[in-house]
Amino acid sequence: MRTRYWLGMAVLGLAGRAMAQDCAAPVNACAAPRAGSLRLIAGARPAAVVVDASADPAVRSAAQGLAGDLARVAGGPAAEVRTTLPASGELVLIGAIGRSPLIDRLVRAGRVSTASVAGRWEAYRQVVVDRPFPGIARALVILGADRRGAVFGTYDLSERIGVSPWAWWADVPVRRQADLSITAGTRVDAPGVRYRGLFINDEEPAFGSWARSHFGGVNAKAYAHVFDLILRLKGNYLWPAMWGKSIAADDPASMALADAKGLVLGTSHHEPMTRAQAEWHRDGDDGVTGGAWDYTTNATNLRAFWRGGIARMMSKGDDRGYEQLVTVGMRGDGDEPMSRDTATGLLERIVTDQRRIIADVTRRPAERTPQLWALYKEVQDYYDAGLKVPGDVTLLFSDDNWGQIRRLPTRDLDRPGGFGVYYHFDYVGGPRSYKWLANTQVEKTWQQMDLAWQSGARAIWIANVGDLKPMEYPIDFFLRMAWNPQAMTPAALAAYPRQWAGRLFGPAQAEAIGALATDYARLAASHKPELVDADSFALGPVGPALDGGAFGAIVAAWQALADRAATVRTRLASDQQDAFAELIGHPVAAMANLYDLYYAVAWNRRLAALDDPRANVFADRAEAAFRRDKALTQAYHRLAGGKWDGMMLQTHFGYTSWNDPKTDIMPRVTRVATTGHPTGSAPVTFTAATTPAPGNYALVEATAMWRSVAAHGLGWRAIPHLGRSRGALVALPQGRPATTPADGIRADYAMTLARPGDATLRLTMVPTLDVRGGAGGRIGVSVDGGPVRTLTMKLVVDAPDWTRAVTDNAFPLEARIGRLAAGPHAVSLWRIDDNMVVQRLLLYTGTLPPGTDQGPAT
Numbered sequence: 001m002r003t004r005y006w007l008g009m010a011v012l013g014l015a016g017r018a019m020a021q022d023c024a025a026p027v028n029a030c031a032a033p034r035a036g037s038l039r040l041i042a043g044a045r046p047a048a049v050v051v052d053a054s055a056d057p058a059v060r061s062a063a064q065g066l067a068g069d070l071a072r073v074a075g076g077p078a079a080e081v082r083t084t085l086p087a088s089g090e091l092v093l094i095g096a097i098g099r100s101p102l103i104d105r106l107v108r109a110g111r112v113s114t115a116s117v118a119g120r121w122e123a124y125r126q127v128v129v130d131r132p133f134p135g136i137a138r139a140l141v142i143l144g145a146d147r148r149g150a151v152f153g154t155y156d157l158s159e160r161i162g163v164s165p166w167a168w169w170a171d172v173p174v175r176r177q178a179d180l181s182i183t184a185g186t187r188v189d190a191p192g193v194r195y196r197g198l199f200i201n202d203e204e205p206a207f208g209s210w211a212r213s214h215f216g217g218v219n220a221k222a223y224a225h226v227f228d229l230i231l232r233l234k235g236n237y238l239w240p241a242m243w244g245k246s247i248a249a250d251d252p253a254s255m256a257l258a259d260a261k262g263l264v265l266g267t268s269h270h271e272p273m274t275r276a277q278a279e280w281h282r283d284g285d286d287g288v289t290g291g292a293w294d295y296t297t298n299a300t301n302l303r304a305f306w307r308g309g310i311a312r313m314m315s316k317g318d319d320r321g322y323e324q325l326v327t328v329g330m331r332g333d334g335d336e337p338m339s340r341d342t343a344t345g346l347l348e349r350i351v352t353d354q355r356r357i358i359a360d361v362t363r364r365p366a367e368r369t370p371q372l373w374a375l376y377k378e379v380q381d382y383y384d385a386g387l388k389v390p391g392d393v394t395l396l397f398s399d400d401n402w403g404q405i406r407r408l409p410t411r412d413l414d415r416p417g418g419f420g421v422y423y424h425f426d427y428v429g430g431p432r433s434y435k436w437l438a439n440t441q442v443e444k445t446w447q448q449m450d451l452a453w454q455s456g457a458r459a460i461w462i463a464n465v466g467d468l469k470p471m472e473y474p475i476d477f478f479l480r481m482a483w484n485p486q487a488m489t490p491a492a493l494a495a496y497p498r499q500w501a502g503r504l505f506g507p508a509q510a511e512a513i514g515a516l517a518t519d520y521a522r523l524a525a526s527h528k529p530e531l532v533d534a535d536s537f538a539l540g541p542v543g544p545a546l547d548g549g550a551f552g553a554i555v556a557a558w559q560a561l562a563d564r565a566a567t568v569r570t571r572l573a574s575d576q577q578d579a580f581a582e583l584i585g586h587p588v589a590a591m592a593n594l595y596d597l598y599y600a601v602a603w604n605r606r607l608a609a610l611d612d613p614r615a616n617v618f619a620d621r622a623e624a625a626f627r628r629d630k631a632l633t634q635a636y637h638r639l640a641g642g643k644w645d646g647m648m649l650q651t652h653f654g655y656t657s658w659n660d661p662k663t664d665i666m667p668r669v670t671r672v673a674t675t676g677h678p679t680g681s682a683p684v685t686f687t688a689a690t691t692p693a694p695g696n697y698a699l700v701e702a703t704a705m706w707r708s709v710a711a712h713g714l715g716w717r718a719i720p721h722l723g724r725s726r727g728a729l730v731a732l733p734q735g736r737p738a739t740t741p742a743d744g745i746r747a748d749y750a751m752t753l754a755r756p757g758d759a760t761l762r763l764t765m766v767p768t769l770d771v772r773g774g775a776g777g778r779i780g781v782s783v784d785g786g787p788v789r790t791l792t793m794k795l796v797v798d799a800p801d802w803t804r805a806v807t808d809n810a811f812p813l814e815a816r817i818g819r820l821a822a823g824p825h826a827v828s829l830w831r832i833d834d835n836m837v838v839q840r841l842l843l844y845t846g847t848l849p850p851g852t853d854q855g856p857a858t
Contacts, residue, residue, distance in 0.1 A: 026185025027126040027140070029160045031177060036184030038090050038128050038138045040161065044178040046070035046079060047140075048091040052100045053083040056147040058262030062154040063094050065228070069163040075176040088135045094154055096144045103143050106132055116188045117145045122236065123190035124153030128182060140182050148236055148262045149190075155232045156189070157182075164504055165232035168225055170472050170582050171640045172504050173575040189484075192453070195325060195420070195460040196482035197237025198230060198475065199268060200468055202428045202435050204243050207467035210646035219251035226468065227263045233479040237325065237462060239268045246276035248312055255312075259322045266324060269374030269396065269422060270331040273306035273354055274313050274324055280305060295330065295350050306354060310361040321362065325460075328354045328393060329373045344387045347379075355390065367392040367416075372460060374398065374422060380407055384773055394459045396420040397452075400769060400797045401427040402806040403440060405448050408455040408735075408771040420460025421452045423478070425471050427464065430658040431803045432530045436650045437470050437587050439524035442477040443722035444766070446493050447730055449478070451771070451835055453485040454735025469647045472583055473517055476500060490717055490732070504583070505576055512568050516584050518721050519561055520591070523554070526724040526809050529594050529652055530660070534602040534667065538851055542610065545687045546603070550851045552686065555599045558592035565589070578640045586636050586648075593632065594652065597625035601667045608670040617684045619669040626653070626666045697844035698751040699858045702729040702763075702829075705747040714739065714831060716747040723766045723839040724809055724854075731831045738833050741780050741788040745831040749841060752824045752858075757845030759783070759820040761827065763813045764853055766837035767805040769795055779838070780830030781815050788830050789815040810839060812853070820845065 023030035033039060040047050049067045051060055063081045071078035085091070085102070095103040097114055106112040111132055117123045123145040132139040142157065144150030159165060161180060164172040200207060208218060215221040218241050230238060238258070240247035247265065248255045258265050271277050280290055292298045314321035328351050351373065355366035362369055372394040375383045380397070384407075389395060394417040399405045401424045409419045425440050427433060449461065461482045465471045477496060481488045488496075497514030505513055527536060537554060540547025548555065565588045572580055600622035607615035637645040654665025703718035703726055710716075714731055722728040729747060739745055753759070761781055770776050776794025791813040795802040805811040820843075827841060842853050 023183060026183060027128060027187040028183050029162070030181050030183055031179060033179075033181040034183055036128065036130070037181040038140050038184075039179075040090075040092070040140070040182050041070065041074045041177060041180040044074045044076060046074050046076075048079070048082050048086050048089065050082045050085060050091050050093045050102070052095055052102055054099070054101070055095055056099060056150075056262075057260040058147045059094055059096060059099075059144075059150045059154075061261050062151040062231070066092065066094070066154050066158055069158040069161065069174075072163060072174045073161050073177050073180065075178070085133055085136065088137070090138045091136060092140045092142065092157075093132075094142045094150055096147050096150045099147070100143070103141060106141065112141055112143060114143070117143065117149070117190075120145050120149075120190045121194060122146060122148045122152060123188065124149040124156075125186060125188050126153055126157065127186040128184045145190075151231055151262050152191075152234050153189075155234070158232065159503070165229060166472060166476070166504065166579075169229050169469070170504070171578040171643070173573075173579070175506075191234065191483050192485045193458055193461045193482040194418070195237040195264065195462070196235045196479055197239065197264075197266070197460075197462040198226075198235065198468065198479075199239035199422075199462055199464045200226065200241040200466075201239070201268070201464050202243065202426055202433075202466050203241040203245075205649040206435075206647050207241065207469070208243070208245075209649055210467075210469075210644065213646050214643075217250065218245055218247075220253035220257050223247070223254045224257060227258055227261045230263060230479070231261060233476065234483045235479045236262070237264045237266060237460070239266050239462065240276075242268055242271060242276050242278065244278050246279050248274070249276065249279055255322060256316075259316065264323050264325050266372070267327050269327065269376045269398070272327050272330055273357070274309040274326055275305060293332065295346065299353075303353060303357060307357050307361060310358055314362055319363075324370075326358065326369055326371045327374065328371050329379065331376070331379065344382045344385055347382055348388055351390070351393075366390075370394070371417070372396045372420065375407065376422065383407075390417075391415045392417045394418050394420050396422050396460055396462075397457060398422040399424055399448070400802070400806070401429055402767075403444055403448065404767055404769045404795075404806075405452060405771055406769050406797065407773055408452060408457055410772050413456055418459030419457040420462070421449065421457050422462050422464070423449070424464045425474050425478075426466030428659070430798065431807060432528070432655060432658050433660045434528045434530045435466050435660060436529055436652040437524065437591065438472075438474055438521070439528045440474050441521045441525045441722065442474060442496060443493065443719055443727075444525065445474060445478060446481065446488060447719065447722060447734075447766075447837060448768075449481060450485065450488065451734040454733055455771070456735075458485075467647060467650070469582075469644065470587070473500065473521070490719060494720055504579060505572065509568055509571055512564070513580075513584060516561065516565055516568065516588065520584070520588055522721055522724065523557060523561065524587075524591060526554075527807070529591060530655060531807055532594060532598055533655075534598050534605060536598065537602075539602055539606055540687075542606065542612070543687075545685045546614075547687050548599075550854060551599050551602060555595050558588075558595045562588050562592040581636070581639055582644070586632065590629065590632050593625050593628050597622050597629070597653075598667070600625060601669060604669045608672055611672055613672045613674045614684050615670060615672045616674070619671050622669050623666065626664075629653070629664070696753070696755045696757065696846045697842060697848060697852060697858070698753055698825075699840060699842045699853065699855065700749055700751055701726045701857050702747075702838040702840055703727040704857070705729070705749055705829075707748040709744055709746050709748070711744045712739065714743075714745050716745070716829065716831065722837065725839060727839075728766050729829065729838040731834065731836070734834055736834055738778070739831055741782075741830045741832070743831075747829045749827040749829075750824060751827050751841065751843045753820060753822050753843060753845060755845055756820060756822045759817040759843060759845050761815045761817055762842040762844070762853060763791065763829075763838055764840040764842070765793055765811045765813055766839055767795060767802075767809065767811050768793070768835045768837055769797070770833075771835060777834075777836045778832040779813070779836045780832050782828045782830065783817050783820065783843070784826050786817075789817075790832065791815055793836070817843075
């Protein structure tokens with residue numbers, strides 16, 4: 001295999017990295033000053049950054065971050081944030097309404113408006129004000145409706161001047177500019193989703209080893225960078241690492257630091273009352289009593305344990321406590337299901353008792369403390385069975401751990417606590433744990449989270465991101481969409497990869513790098529790497545020359561992607577090499593190598609079974625790929641001077657069950673004796689890939705409809721790249737009730753059969769679940785104006801069909817059509833239920849060759 005990885009190689013080209021600057025947009029960064037603009041950096045000297053002496057610590061922290069960012073852009077040392085006005089010049093003033101005497105003074109004077117900001121959760125206004133104070137020519141005023149509004153307005157400015165939220169986490173360089181202005185005008189922004197966060201989970205061996213090596217533990221020093229990233233991406237919420245860890249008990253400074261920066265802490269779906277599960281099993285003499293995690297037999301100890309958690313939350317000393325979102329409810333010990341005979345009445349009593357503790361310890365009504373109840377796995381079944389939940393508690397629905405949301409609101413739609421979604425980019429569990437590299441398409445995330453938004457799940461969006469570091473691309477998308485879900489239209493989704501790449505690497509290579517990210521995710525999502533083995537794809541026939549079959553085709557696709565990445569790498573500047581390797585280069589090279597290894601193992605076993613000595617060539621190739629994998633990991637750990645050493649320790653070879661092996665295991669290969677063999681050690685050659693004549697079938701991409709007929713504001717829309725091939729069809733807007741074929745919402749296709757016969761129409765679906773809890777999702781099909789046949793997809797989590805669907809990232813639905821003549825046929829798809837996503841249509845007669853539905857369209 002020719003996969004190339006370029007760490008440490010000489011730079012062969014440069015790329016311009018200037019961010020595209022819209023100098024006509026209000027409050028935007030522009031290199032050249034314009035009328036009314038504020039000189040943010042002049043002659044490499046940044047403007048002063050001012051906050052009131054009484055400002056909230058979170059506002060002061062963000063102001064210090066901005067001052068440092070300005071210094072990085074200007075190329076000098078960071079200036080101290082001022083708490084008094086300078087005598088002259090221009091400045092940036094940051095504060096929250098009602099908490100900043102300087103800003104309140106401008107508001108009273110009518111110089112700054114609080115309209116569209118005051119009273120809105122985390123809203124902010126950025127406005128350039130002429131002569132705001134005596135001697136001050138101009139000020140950029142960033143006023144927040146609350147402390148986080150001011151923080152987000154500040155970090156928004158940091159990104160506009162060219163400091164990426166990923167500057168630390170992905171080593172994205174900052175372009176120096178000696179002169180930089182902020183255009184005149186005003187901007188207002190506010191989030192769509194109330195709580196937007198990440199869950200550091202399954203963090204051993206990678207994140208945990210890295211943190212211990214670089215910071216002495218998963219402590220405040222490590223978390224400072226996590227907090228900073230979330231806030232710079234306009235997130236506000238974190239479930240901290242919990243494999244044997246407690247953010248509050250392991251390093252109390254972590255909890256205080258989160259609050260000081262303005263970040264809301266929580267605990268995961270199965271850790272109630274701010275207590276990490278690990279705490280239940282440790283420190284028995286320090287107020288944690290332990291024993292059975294069973295409320296029917298150990299309620300007194302559990303209540304004492306939970307009371308300690310709420311008391312710790314209130315230990316700040318200001319009667320308000322640390323800002324946290326309290327998880328209520330209960331699962332089994334260690335995130336296991338509770339016993340089968342657990343009654344909804346018991347769970348209701350547990351939450352009632354927990355809320356009594358909350359009210360007692362906080363000395364205010366329980367509804368004044370934000371709470372969530374995670375309807376994860378079997379807890380959702382209790383909710384479906386009529387579990388009663390207090391109206392102020394947010395109900396957090398979940399996906400199936402593989403990217404398909406299980407349930408969305410159908411009742412109590414006006415409950416004050418609202419609804420949320422817990423989503424996964426990482427998972428430990430069946431059918432196979434996936435923790436190594438990012439393998440979720442942003443298109444899939446968009447389709448599911450847009451469905452959640454349109455269905456009213458708007459209070460909490462939180463994603464399980466594993467070790468965080470390999471998940472940069474989906475994290476960025478998830479939090480940006482959570483900030484403004486309505487702005488993430490299909491057009492914005494299509495533009496996102498290029499814009500993401502442009503923010504990180506500049507406009508010159510944005511299109512190429514965005515395409516690499518898109519194609520990587522499409523290939524990776526088609527079969528998660530932990531599920532790949534020597535039997536994952538079919539090989540072609542054995543002859544004097546070998547036919548790679550479907551397996552060879554996907555290996556070739558990965559190789560082509562690796563070659564493209566190598567070409568783009570040569571066009572980037574030296575200070576962009578680490579970032580490119582972390583975000584694109586390593587994932588592409590490592591995945592291409594994994595596929596090449598298993599492809600070689602597949603051929604080795606096939607040929608060895610035939611006593612063909614060419615098996616030995618593939619044994620050597622597989623072992624070389626296994627060594628190459630170790631070299632790639634070591635190269636990653638040397639990036640940025642060893643900054644990420646340990647972050648790629650997750651195993652990914654040698655699965656024998658759902659769980660990851662403790663060490664990577666080289667798959668078994670067999671060597672064939674060549675002495676006296678009639679073919680000796682003949683070289684390995686492959687036949688050229690050929691596309692079989694369609695014969696008895698017609699295959700089209702769902703995005704290739706020739707007409708879409710809309711009605712009642714609903715219509716089918718092509719979403720490029722969603723699924724395993726060129727894209728998929730989604731009916732938009734999502735979140736709408738069922739329709740019937742009589743409503744006429746359809747997509748039309750022209751398909752031609754070369755042979756007559758009894759025909760079947762197969763739809764290849766993107767897996768989804770019935771989020772309304774009904775009898776499955778329905779879609780209609782018809783051929784040549786004939787009757788509409790209803791197809792139903794009812795995937796039950798952990799059942800065989802569901803396992804097949806998440807393994808293949810596809811699921812087939814078939815309708816028997818009857819006898820069709822050779823020639824052209826009109827095929828139609830009819831919208832019935834929401835959340836039915838179509839990848840391909842296959843019309844065939846007779847028997848299909850294996851893998852036909854994965855082949856090229858006809």
